[in-house]
Amino acid sequence: MSGAEDPGPDATLAAEYVLGTLELEEARAVLLRVNGDPAFAAEVAFWERRLMPLALLAPPVAPPAVLWARIEDSTAGAERRGGPPEVAMPRAANDSGLIWWRAGTFAGLAVAAGLAAFIALRPPAPPPVLAVLTAYGSPAPVLVAVAGPNGAITLRTTGAISVPTDRDLELWALSAGAKAPAPLGVIPPAGKTVPAGVAEGTVLLVSLEPKGGSVTGKPTGPVLYAGTLHRFD
Amino acid sequence: MPAEADRLSSGPTDAELIARCAAQDRAAFRALYGKWSARLHGVALRITRDPGLAADATHDAFVQVWQQAGRFDPAKGEAGSWLTTLARYRALDMVRRRGREVLGHEAHEEPDLGPDPLNLLMAAADGGALKRCLELLNAERRQLVLLAFVNGLSHSQLAEKLNLPIGTVKSWIRRSLLGLKECLAP
Numbered sequence: 001m002s003g004a005e006d007p008g009p010d011a012t013l014a015a016e017y018v019l020g021t022l023e024l025e026e027a028r029a030v031l032l033r034v035n036g037d038p039a040f041a042a043e044v045a046f047w048e049r050r051l052m053p054l055a056l057l058a059p060p061v062a063p064p065a066v067l068w069a070r071i072e073d074s075t076a077g078a079e080r081r082g083g084p085p086e087v088a089m090p091r092a093a094n095d096s097g098l099i100w101w102r103a104g105t106f107a108g109l110a111v112a113a114g115l116a117a118f119i120a121l122r123p124p125a126p127p128p129v130l131a132v133l134t135a136y137g138s139p140a141p142v143l144v145a146v147a148g149p150n151g152a153i154t155l156r157t158t159g160a161i162s163v164p165t166d167r168d169l170e171l172w173a174l175s176a177g178a179k180a181p182a183p184l185g186v187i188p189p190a191g192k193t194v195p196a197g198v199a200e201g202t203v204l205l206v207s208l209e210p211k212g213g214s215v216t217g218k219p220t221g222p223v224l225y226a227g228t229l230h231r232f233d
Numbered sequence: 234m235p236a237e238a239d240r241l242s243s244g245p246t247d248a249e250l251i252a253r254c255a256a257q258d259r260a261a262f263r264a265l266y267g268k269w270s271a272r273l274h275g276v277a278l279r280i281t282r283d284p285g286l287a288a289d290a291t292h293d294a295f296v297q298v299w300q301q302a303g304r305f306d307p308a309k310g311e312a313g314s315w316l317t318t319l320a321r322y323r324a325l326d327m328v329r330r331r332g333r334e335v336l337g338h339e340a341h342e343e344p345d346l347g348p349d350p351l352n353l354l355m356a357a358a359d360g361g362a363l364k365r366c367l368e369l370l371n372a373e374r375r376q377l378v379l380l381a382f383v384n385g386l387s388h389s390q391l392a393e394k395l396n397l398p399i400g401t402v403k404s405w406i407r408r409s410l411l412g413l414k415e416c417l418a419p
Contacts, residue, residue, distance in 0.1 A: 011411065011414075012406075012407045012410045012411060012414075015410040015413070015414065016406065016407075016410065019378065019381050019382050019406070019410070020280075020321070020325050020381060020382060020385050020386075020387070021381045021386070021387050021388045021391065021406055022387065022388070023329065023387050023388065023389065024326075024329040024330065027325070027326075027329065045309070045310070048310070048314065048318050049310050049311070049314055049359065050359065050362075050363060050413075050417050051363070051382060052311075052313075052314040052317050052318065052357070052359075053354045053356075053357035053358075053359055053360035053363050054354070054363070054379065054382045054383060055272075055276050055317045055321065055382075055383075056353045056354060056356055056357055056360070057346055057347075057350050057353055057354075057379065057382075057383045058275045058276045058278075058279035058280075058383055059275050059279075060271035060272045060274070060275040061271060061274050061275040061278050061287075062270070062271045062274065063270050063271065063274040063287075063288055063291050064284070064288055067270070067274075067288055067291060067292060068263075068266060068270075070292055071266065071292055071295045071296060071299075074292065074296045075262070075295075075296055075299040075300070
């Protein structure tokens with residue numbers, strides 16, 4: 001191991017993510033890559049399995065006694081409504097090579113599940129394909145993207161997004177299996193409809209770019225929000 | 234370790250409890266919490282070094298367990314590893330954000346790893362291989378890997394703590410991980 005040639009930064013990226021040494025932006029970028037790159041996702045899973053015994057080095061500490069009550073409160077909603085949450089949880093997460101236990105998308109999926117339950121109350125409409133875009137690790141939806149039957153995507157913001165005056169937000173589509181996202185154009189603050197023709201399972205990304213959008217055809221600024229298009233039927 | 238206790242007792246395994254959570258069994262959820270909350274909270278506390286944040290991370294992890302239990306596949310990994318992963322990523326994300334939001338956030342005293350930390354690994358099902366592979370690294374680099382994982386330190390925090398250039402830290406970690414990969418690969 002000491003004299004081997006260095007195989008390049010990519011060889012240890014998954015391991016560094018699991019080890020926890022990446023800075024916030026780097027870790028977010030890795031999480032997005034896990035969405036679209038099954039081989040990379042498998043590597044993350046390998047390291048999670050192999051390194052997790054190290055967690056034994058942290059001594060157990062009993063949580064505050066009130067924590068269980070908080071958890072019960074947070075998980076009681078679905079039962080009170082009488083519907084099993086699994087019905088609305090998108091299954092595509094497993095099928096598109098996502099890591100089966102990955103933590104980050106939970107919040108977005110839970111919000112999407114809530115929306116799906118809401119939409120399901122109106123029977124005759126065709127099943128919607130939508131993505132809820134959140135900041136990494138945050139449960140709050142920032143943008144909702146609904147794919148129309150003609151493949152156009154309508155984006156709506158859930159509130160005002162503040163963007164520096166010399167910057168624009170740009171929308172990207174990372175289709176399943178693709179290595180790099182395709183540009184879908186700059187997003188006006190009020191949301192927009194773009195003729196996209198993207199499929200379910202596509203990850204939509206929003207990056208912060210110079211005014212007018214990236215000129216390189218790839219995101220040049222940080223990816224602020226992301227979500228996966230799912231059909232809710 | 235709870236996984237070991239599973240094998241020795243006739244009670245339900247963690248995987249069985251998780252499967253029952255997927256079927257909305259609150260008693261199973263409570264039992265899982267009883268078995269795992271102190272361990273997950275300990276992991277989160279070590280990373281966040283803040284009881285409030287650690288409780289939030291533990292809370293979020295168990296909510297995820299309840300919501301996503303149906304996706305846990307025992308064929309793909311151990312239950313304990315799944316549970317720990319959920320808490321760890323939440324805790325890491327929280328401290329990274331806090332570090333960015335609170336500019337110049339004061340670095341806490343780093344708890345050390347205690348004597349003979351590698352022997353603790355033997356309690357885990359897969360711990361023996363990891364221990365053997367870690368022992369192939371030199372002591373200084375092994376320490377870096379352990380501190381990174383257990384205390385949740387980023388490249389820049391490790392560099393600051395050990396008073397090393399960040400390039401050196403990155404390079405040592407990379408070499409260590411490449412060595413581990415070679416040693417751990419099936």
